[in-house]
Amino acid sequence: MRYAVVNRGSIREEIFTSRAVIDAVKAGRPLPNGTVITLVDYRDGALFRYVVMEKRTGWGAGYPPEKRNGEWEYQAFNADQSVNQDENLDRCFSCHKPRGGRTSCTRSTG
Ligand code: HEC
Structure with a gap:
């Protein structure tokens, strides 16, 4: 279910997760x-891409x-839901790690 919507100029982020997580x-x-x-990234009203983070016990140990980043893994997907092989996932890790909230996914990844 959707729990947040962020509008930033021409960018719109809709963020989804499950009821259990919200609880x-x-x-x-x-x-x-x-x-x-899951963060769904719209540009000028059109679906642009998805960025997803998932937590599993034991993940991250390698x-x-x-x-x-604790037990979190990150991935970016294109608008057709294929994996975006061009995304440098190190950037997800480095920015989410301190999580100061100074900037955002969409602002930095263009
Ligand atoms: C420059 C910093 C930065 C980078 C790079 C970045 N993020 Fe984020 N991300 C944030 C911030 C800050 C938020 C809080 C919500 C927002 O975007 O307004 C966020 C929110 C999210 C969310 C929504 C859930 C939440 O905790 O708010 C997901 C999912 C996510 N990011 C995944 C990714 C993935 C996957 C990548 C790499 C492809 C990535 N992010 C790259 C800073 C970043």
Whole structure:
């Protein structure tokens, strides 16, 4: 279900996740194993791409500590839902790690 919409100039972000995740956030609990959060990125009203993050127990263990983001993995998809092979996923990790909220996915990735 949709839990947030962000409008930023010609960019519109719609963010979706499951009821269980929303309940966990409201209750202040850690996000459950299998959490998937999808950000749908629209430009000038047209579907542009998807960025997705997913948390699974044990994920991330193979990354060095300076890259690791807890148990989160990241992926970017094109508007036709194919994987965007051109996306540098290191950027997702490095920006989401401190999570200061100074900028956003869409502003930086053009
Ligand atoms: C320059 C920093 C930056 C980069 C790079 C970045 N993000 Fe984000 N991301 C953010 C911020 C800040 C938010 C908070 C919501 C927003 O975008 O307004 C966010 C939100 C999200 C969300 C929605 C859930 C939430 O926690 O708000 C997802 C999913 C996501 N990002 C995935 C990705 C993926 C996948 C990539 C790489 C392809 C990526 N991000 C790259 C900064 C970034």
